[in-house]
Amino acid sequence: xxxxxxxxxxxxxxxxxxxxxxxxxxxxxxxxxxxxxxxxxxxxxxxxxxxxxxxxxxxxxxxxxxxxxxxxxxxxxxxxxxxxxxxxxxxxxxxxxxxxxxxxxxxxxxxxxxxxxxxxxxxxxxxxxxxxxxxxxxxxxxxxxxxxxxxxxxxxxxxxxxxxxxxxxxxxxxxxxxxxxxxxxxxxxxxxxxxxxxxxxxxxxxxxxxxxxxxxxxxxxxxxxxxxxxxxxxxxxxxxxxxxxxxxxxxxxxxxxxxxxxxxxxxxxxxxxxxxxxxxxxxxxxxxxxxxxxxxxxxxxxxxxxxxxxxxxxxxxxxxxxxxxxxxxxxxxxxxxxxxxxxxxxxxxxxx
Numbered sequence: 001x002x003x004x005x006x007x008x009x010x011x012x013x014x015x016x017x018x019x020x021x022x023x024x025x026x027x028x029x030x031x032x033x034x035x036x037x038x039x040x041x042x043x044x045x046x047x048x049x050x051x052x053x054x055x056x057x058x059x060x061x062x063x064x065x066x067x068x069x070x071x072x073x074x075x076x077x078x079x080x081x082x083x084x085x086x087x088x089x090x091x092x093x094x095x096x097x098x099x100x101x102x103x104x105x106x107x108x109x110x111x112x113x114x115x116x117x118x119x120x121x122x123x124x125x126x127x128x129x130x131x132x133x134x135x136x137x138x139x140x141x142x143x144x145x146x147x148x149x150x151x152x153x154x155x156x157x158x159x160x161x162x163x164x165x166x167x168x169x170x171x172x173x174x175x176x177x178x179x180x181x182x183x184x185x186x187x188x189x190x191x192x193x194x195x196x197x198x199x200x201x202x203x204x205x206x207x208x209x210x211x212x213x214x215x216x217x218x219x220x221x222x223x224x225x226x227x228x229x230x231x232x233x234x235x236x237x238x239x240x241x242x243x244x245x246x247x248x249x250x251x252x253x254x255x256x257x258x259x260x261x262x263x264x265x266x267x268x269x270x271x272x273x274x275x276x277x278x279x280x281x282x283x284x285x286x287x288x289x290x291x292x293x294x295x296x297x298x299x300x301x302x303x304x305x306x307x308x309x310x311x312x313x314x315x316x317x318x319x320x321x322x323x324x325x326x327x328x329x330x331x332x333x334x335x336x337x338x339x340x341x342x343x344x345x346x347x348x349x350x351x352x
Contacts, residue, residue, distance in 0.1 A: 038062025208261025
Protein backbone atom coordinates (compact mmCIF):
# COMPACT_ATOMS: atom_id res chain seq x y z
CA UNK A 1 0.00 0.00 0.00
CA UNK A 2 1.18 3.56 -0.71
CA UNK A 3 2.09 5.38 2.46
CA UNK A 4 0.49 8.69 1.35
CA UNK A 5 2.96 10.62 3.49
CA UNK A 6 2.46 8.31 6.48
CA UNK A 7 5.79 7.63 8.13
CA UNK A 8 6.35 6.19 11.58
CA UNK A 9 9.41 5.42 13.68
CA UNK A 10 8.92 2.50 16.10
CA UNK A 11 11.32 2.43 19.06
CA UNK A 12 11.12 -0.64 21.33
CA UNK A 13 13.72 -3.00 22.74
CA UNK A 14 11.28 -5.93 22.63
CA UNK A 15 11.63 -7.48 19.17
CA UNK A 16 8.22 -9.15 19.31
CA UNK A 17 6.45 -5.91 20.21
CA UNK A 18 8.43 -4.07 17.57
CA UNK A 19 7.38 -6.56 14.87
CA UNK A 20 3.73 -6.47 15.90
CA UNK A 21 3.71 -2.68 15.72
CA UNK A 22 5.49 -2.88 12.40
CA UNK A 23 2.80 -5.15 10.96
CA UNK A 24 0.01 -2.94 12.31
CA UNK A 25 1.34 0.26 10.78
CA UNK A 26 2.53 -1.40 7.58
CA UNK A 27 -0.92 -2.88 6.96
CA UNK A 28 -2.46 0.55 7.31
CA UNK A 29 -0.26 2.27 4.72
CA UNK A 30 2.62 3.53 6.85
CA UNK A 31 6.27 3.55 5.91
CA UNK A 32 8.07 2.20 8.97
CA UNK A 33 11.48 2.72 10.56
CA UNK A 34 12.55 0.43 13.43
CA UNK A 35 14.95 1.02 16.34
CA UNK A 36 16.04 -1.23 19.23
CA UNK A 37 16.54 1.54 21.82
CA UNK A 38 16.36 5.29 22.33
CA UNK A 39 19.84 6.05 21.07
CA UNK A 40 19.34 4.15 17.80
CA UNK A 41 15.89 5.70 17.54
CA UNK A 42 17.33 9.18 17.93
CA UNK A 43 19.86 8.58 15.13
CA UNK A 44 17.09 7.41 12.80
CA UNK A 45 14.84 10.29 13.91
CA UNK A 46 17.48 12.88 13.05
CA UNK A 47 18.16 11.24 9.69
CA UNK A 48 14.59 10.67 8.50
CA UNK A 49 12.47 13.22 10.42
CA UNK A 50 9.37 10.97 10.66
CA UNK A 51 6.09 12.81 11.36
CA UNK A 52 5.14 10.14 13.92
CA UNK A 53 7.14 8.19 16.52
CA UNK A 54 5.89 5.41 18.78
CA UNK A 55 8.29 4.61 21.62
CA UNK A 56 8.44 2.35 24.63
CA UNK A 57 9.35 3.92 27.96
CA UNK A 58 11.63 1.34 29.58
CA UNK A 59 14.57 0.56 27.33
CA UNK A 60 18.33 0.02 27.80
CA UNK A 61 20.98 2.51 26.63
CA UNK A 62 18.46 5.39 26.35
CA UNK A 63 14.94 5.18 27.75
CA UNK A 64 11.83 6.57 26.10
CA UNK A 65 11.65 9.71 28.20
CA UNK A 66 15.24 10.69 27.40
CA UNK A 67 14.63 9.89 23.75
CA UNK A 68 11.52 12.10 23.78
CA UNK A 69 13.37 15.07 25.28
CA UNK A 70 16.20 14.78 22.74
CA UNK A 71 13.83 14.36 19.79
CA UNK A 72 11.77 17.42 20.74
CA UNK A 73 14.93 19.52 20.97
CA UNK A 74 15.62 18.55 17.38
CA UNK A 75 12.02 18.92 16.17
CA UNK A 76 9.61 20.69 18.49
CA UNK A 77 6.66 19.63 16.32
CA UNK A 78 7.43 15.90 16.59
CA UNK A 79 4.34 13.74 17.18
CA UNK A 80 5.32 11.13 19.75
CA UNK A 81 3.14 8.43 21.31
CA UNK A 82 4.53 6.65 24.36
CA UNK A 83 3.84 2.98 25.15
CA UNK A 84 3.88 1.95 28.78
CA UNK A 85 2.98 -0.86 31.09
CA UNK A 86 0.25 -0.59 33.71
CA UNK A 87 2.81 -0.09 36.44
CA UNK A 88 4.57 2.84 34.76
CA UNK A 89 1.71 5.28 34.18
CA UNK A 90 3.48 7.91 36.26
CA UNK A 91 6.37 8.00 33.78
CA UNK A 92 3.90 8.15 30.90
CA UNK A 93 2.20 11.17 32.45
CA UNK A 94 5.62 12.76 32.84
CA UNK A 95 6.16 12.22 29.11
CA UNK A 96 3.02 14.26 28.41
CA UNK A 97 4.48 17.10 30.43
CA UNK A 98 7.67 16.89 28.40
CA UNK A 99 5.77 17.05 25.11
CA UNK A 100 4.45 13.64 24.06
CA UNK A 101 1.10 13.70 22.26
CA UNK A 102 -0.39 10.71 24.09
CA UNK A 103 0.43 7.49 25.92
CA UNK A 104 -1.06 4.02 25.45
CA UNK A 105 -0.98 1.24 28.01
CA UNK A 106 0.16 -2.21 26.94
CA UNK A 107 -1.15 -4.57 25.69
CA UNK A 108 -1.86 -2.29 22.77
CA UNK A 109 -5.36 -1.98 21.37
CA UNK A 110 -4.90 -1.68 17.60
CA UNK A 111 -7.82 0.67 16.99
CA UNK A 112 -6.79 2.90 19.90
CA UNK A 113 -3.22 3.04 18.59
CA UNK A 114 -4.23 3.91 15.02
CA UNK A 115 -6.70 6.59 16.13
CA UNK A 116 -4.06 8.12 18.40
CA UNK A 117 -1.54 8.02 15.54
CA UNK A 118 -3.90 9.82 13.14
CA UNK A 119 -4.73 12.47 15.70
CA UNK A 120 -1.09 12.96 16.60
CA UNK A 121 -0.15 13.57 12.95
CA UNK A 122 -3.15 15.88 12.45
CA UNK A 123 -2.05 17.90 15.46
CA UNK A 124 1.48 18.06 14.07
CA UNK A 125 0.16 19.34 10.73
CA UNK A 126 -1.98 21.94 12.49
CA UNK A 127 1.01 23.16 14.48
CA UNK A 128 3.14 23.44 11.35
CA UNK A 129 0.35 25.15 9.37
CA UNK A 130 -0.31 27.59 12.20
CA UNK A 131 3.37 28.49 12.44
CA UNK A 132 3.65 28.87 8.67
CA UNK A 133 0.50 31.00 8.65
CA UNK A 134 1.91 33.10 11.48
CA UNK A 135 5.15 33.51 9.56
CA UNK A 136 3.17 34.48 6.45
CA UNK A 137 1.21 37.07 8.42
CA UNK A 138 4.42 38.47 9.88
CA UNK A 139 5.94 38.74 6.41
CA UNK A 140 2.84 40.48 5.10
CA UNK A 141 2.81 42.87 8.05
CA UNK A 142 6.51 43.57 7.51
CA UNK A 143 5.93 44.17 3.79
CA UNK A 144 2.92 46.38 4.50
CA UNK A 145 4.88 48.30 7.13
CA UNK A 146 7.79 48.75 4.74
CA UNK A 147 5.42 49.90 1.98
CA UNK A 148 3.66 52.26 4.38
CA UNK A 149 6.99 53.69 5.53
CA UNK A 150 8.03 54.24 1.91
CA UNK A 151 4.70 55.89 1.13
CA UNK A 152 5.01 58.07 4.21
CA UNK A 153 8.55 59.14 3.21
CA UNK A 154 7.32 59.96 -0.29
CA UNK A 155 4.42 61.92 1.17
CA UNK A 156 6.76 63.79 3.52
CA UNK A 157 9.09 64.54 0.61
CA UNK A 158 6.11 65.86 -1.34
CA UNK A 159 5.06 68.02 1.62
CA UNK A 160 8.61 69.34 1.96
CA UNK A 161 8.91 70.11 -1.75
CA UNK A 162 5.54 71.85 -1.69
CA UNK A 163 6.51 73.95 1.33
CA UNK A 164 9.87 74.83 -0.23
CA UNK A 165 8.10 75.89 -3.42
CA UNK A 166 5.63 77.96 -1.43
CA UNK A 167 8.49 79.56 0.53
CA UNK A 168 10.25 80.43 -2.72
CA UNK A 169 7.03 81.87 -4.10
CA UNK A 170 6.70 84.06 -1.02
CA UNK A 171 10.30 85.20 -1.50
CA UNK A 172 9.62 86.32 -5.06
CA UNK A 173 6.67 88.39 -3.87
CA UNK A 174 8.83 90.20 -1.31
CA UNK A 175 11.37 92.25 -3.27
CA UNK A 176 15.02 91.60 -2.41
CA UNK A 177 14.56 88.32 -0.56
CA UNK A 178 15.34 85.77 -3.28
CA UNK A 179 16.29 82.38 -1.73
CA UNK A 180 15.74 83.93 1.71
CA UNK A 181 13.56 81.08 2.98
CA UNK A 182 16.02 78.49 1.67
CA UNK A 183 18.94 80.07 3.53
CA UNK A 184 17.06 80.71 6.75
CA UNK A 185 15.78 77.14 6.57
CA UNK A 186 19.37 75.86 6.48
CA UNK A 187 20.57 78.22 9.20
CA UNK A 188 17.68 77.43 11.55
CA UNK A 189 17.89 73.64 11.20
CA UNK A 190 21.65 73.73 11.77
CA UNK A 191 21.15 75.80 14.92
CA UNK A 192 18.27 73.60 16.13
CA UNK A 193 20.41 70.46 15.88
CA UNK A 194 23.32 72.18 17.60
CA UNK A 195 20.89 73.27 20.32
CA UNK A 196 19.94 69.62 20.97
CA UNK A 197 16.37 69.58 19.69
CA UNK A 198 14.69 66.28 18.75
CA UNK A 199 13.93 65.35 15.15
CA UNK A 200 10.19 65.93 15.72
CA UNK A 201 10.91 69.44 17.03
CA UNK A 202 13.26 70.07 14.12
CA UNK A 203 10.55 69.02 11.66
CA UNK A 204 8.15 71.59 13.17
CA UNK A 205 10.86 74.24 12.92
CA UNK A 206 11.48 73.27 9.30
CA UNK A 207 7.82 73.79 8.44
CA UNK A 208 7.63 77.01 10.42
CA UNK A 209 10.72 78.50 8.74
CA UNK A 210 9.49 77.69 5.25
CA UNK A 211 6.10 79.24 5.99
CA UNK A 212 7.08 82.04 8.39
CA UNK A 213 5.94 84.80 6.04
CA UNK A 214 2.90 83.03 4.56
CA UNK A 215 0.72 85.68 6.19
CA UNK A 216 2.13 88.27 3.76
CA UNK A 217 -0.26 86.77 1.23
CA UNK A 218 -2.83 88.96 2.95
CA UNK A 219 -0.75 92.16 2.76
CA UNK A 220 -1.58 94.49 -0.16
CA UNK A 221 1.20 94.87 -2.74
CA UNK A 222 1.15 98.63 -2.25
CA UNK A 223 2.48 98.05 1.27
CA UNK A 224 4.52 94.88 0.77
CA UNK A 225 6.35 96.19 -2.31
CA UNK A 226 6.66 99.81 -1.25
CA UNK A 227 10.29 100.91 -1.90
CA UNK A 228 10.38 103.54 0.84
CA UNK A 229 9.62 103.56 4.58
CA UNK A 230 6.13 102.54 5.67
CA UNK A 231 3.80 104.97 7.36
CA UNK A 232 2.50 104.18 10.87
CA UNK A 233 -0.81 103.13 9.34
CA UNK A 234 0.96 100.85 6.84
CA UNK A 235 3.01 99.33 9.65
CA UNK A 236 -0.21 98.44 11.45
CA UNK A 237 -1.31 96.50 8.37
CA UNK A 238 2.12 94.91 7.89
CA UNK A 239 2.16 93.70 11.48
CA UNK A 240 -1.00 91.69 10.89
CA UNK A 241 0.84 89.11 8.77
CA UNK A 242 1.71 86.80 11.70
CA UNK A 243 -1.96 86.62 12.65
CA UNK A 244 -2.99 86.04 9.03
CA UNK A 245 -0.37 83.28 8.75
CA UNK A 246 -1.55 81.62 11.96
CA UNK A 247 -5.14 81.52 10.73
CA UNK A 248 -4.02 80.05 7.40
CA UNK A 249 -2.15 77.04 8.83
CA UNK A 250 -3.56 76.25 12.29
CA UNK A 251 -6.36 74.13 10.83
CA UNK A 252 -3.96 71.96 8.80
CA UNK A 253 -3.02 69.05 11.13
CA UNK A 254 0.48 68.35 9.83
CA UNK A 255 1.37 72.07 9.96
CA UNK A 256 0.17 72.85 13.49
CA UNK A 257 3.72 72.50 14.78
CA UNK A 258 4.70 75.40 12.51
CA UNK A 259 2.29 77.84 14.18
CA UNK A 260 4.71 79.01 16.94
CA UNK A 261 7.22 80.30 14.36
CA UNK A 262 4.64 81.66 11.93
CA UNK A 263 2.85 83.52 14.71
CA UNK A 264 5.76 84.57 16.93
CA UNK A 265 8.75 85.10 14.60
CA UNK A 266 8.68 88.85 15.25
CA UNK A 267 8.67 88.60 19.05
CA UNK A 268 11.78 89.90 20.87
CA UNK A 269 13.52 88.62 23.98
CA UNK A 270 12.91 91.89 25.84
CA UNK A 271 9.18 91.93 25.01
CA UNK A 272 9.34 94.73 22.43
CA UNK A 273 8.22 92.56 19.51
CA UNK A 274 4.83 91.68 18.07
CA UNK A 275 2.08 90.44 17.78
CA UNK A 276 1.78 89.64 21.53
CA UNK A 277 4.86 91.29 23.01
CA UNK A 278 6.02 88.03 24.57
CA UNK A 279 9.17 88.18 26.70
CA UNK A 280 12.01 85.70 27.34
CA UNK A 281 11.17 82.02 27.56
CA UNK A 282 7.51 82.79 26.91
CA UNK A 283 8.53 83.06 23.25
CA UNK A 284 8.48 79.56 21.65
CA UNK A 285 12.01 78.19 21.25
CA UNK A 286 11.56 77.64 17.52
CA UNK A 287 10.71 81.31 17.08
CA UNK A 288 13.79 82.31 19.11
CA UNK A 289 16.03 80.16 16.91
CA UNK A 290 14.38 81.53 13.78
CA UNK A 291 14.95 85.13 14.95
CA UNK A 292 18.73 84.63 14.97
CA UNK A 293 18.75 82.76 11.64
CA UNK A 294 16.56 85.41 10.01
CA UNK A 295 18.70 88.27 11.35
CA UNK A 296 21.87 86.62 10.05
CA UNK A 297 20.42 86.38 6.56
CA UNK A 298 18.99 89.91 6.65
CA UNK A 299 22.36 91.37 7.63
CA UNK A 300 24.54 89.38 5.22
CA UNK A 301 22.52 89.90 2.01
CA UNK A 302 21.67 93.14 0.24
CA UNK A 303 18.13 94.42 0.73
CA UNK A 304 16.43 97.47 -0.87
CA UNK A 305 16.77 99.25 2.48
CA UNK A 306 20.18 97.97 3.61
CA UNK A 307 23.55 96.79 2.33
CA UNK A 308 25.04 93.44 3.30
CA UNK A 309 27.65 93.37 6.06
CA UNK A 310 30.32 90.74 6.62
CA UNK A 311 29.62 87.53 8.53
CA UNK A 312 31.95 88.70 11.31
CA UNK A 313 30.12 92.02 11.64
CA UNK A 314 26.76 90.22 11.68
CA UNK A 315 28.00 87.93 14.47
CA UNK A 316 29.09 90.95 16.52
CA UNK A 317 25.70 92.59 16.05
CA UNK A 318 23.79 89.44 17.00
CA UNK A 319 26.00 89.03 20.07
CA UNK A 320 25.41 92.69 21.00
CA UNK A 321 21.65 92.17 20.82
CA UNK A 322 21.66 89.02 22.95
CA UNK A 323 19.38 89.68 25.92
CA UNK A 324 17.39 92.37 24.13
CA UNK A 325 16.40 91.16 20.68
CA UNK A 326 17.64 87.56 20.94
CA UNK A 327 17.71 84.70 23.44
CA UNK A 328 21.28 84.73 24.90
CA UNK A 329 21.43 80.90 25.03
CA UNK A 330 20.41 80.57 21.39
CA UNK A 331 23.02 83.19 20.48
CA UNK A 332 25.71 81.12 22.22
CA UNK A 333 24.63 78.09 20.21
CA UNK A 334 24.81 80.14 17.01
CA UNK A 335 28.29 81.44 17.78
CA UNK A 336 29.55 77.91 18.49
CA UNK A 337 28.84 76.78 14.90
CA UNK A 338 31.76 77.14 12.45
CA UNK A 339 31.35 79.84 9.80
CA UNK A 340 32.14 77.30 7.07
CA UNK A 341 28.82 75.55 7.70
CA UNK A 342 26.87 78.76 7.09
CA UNK A 343 29.02 79.53 4.04
CA UNK A 344 28.03 76.17 2.53
CA UNK A 345 24.35 76.85 3.19
CA UNK A 346 24.62 80.23 1.49
CA UNK A 347 26.42 78.71 -1.47
CA UNK A 348 23.78 76.01 -1.98
CA UNK A 349 20.95 78.53 -1.69
CA UNK A 350 22.23 80.33 -4.79
CA UNK A 351 22.33 77.19 -6.93
CA UNK A 352 19.58 76.83 -9.55
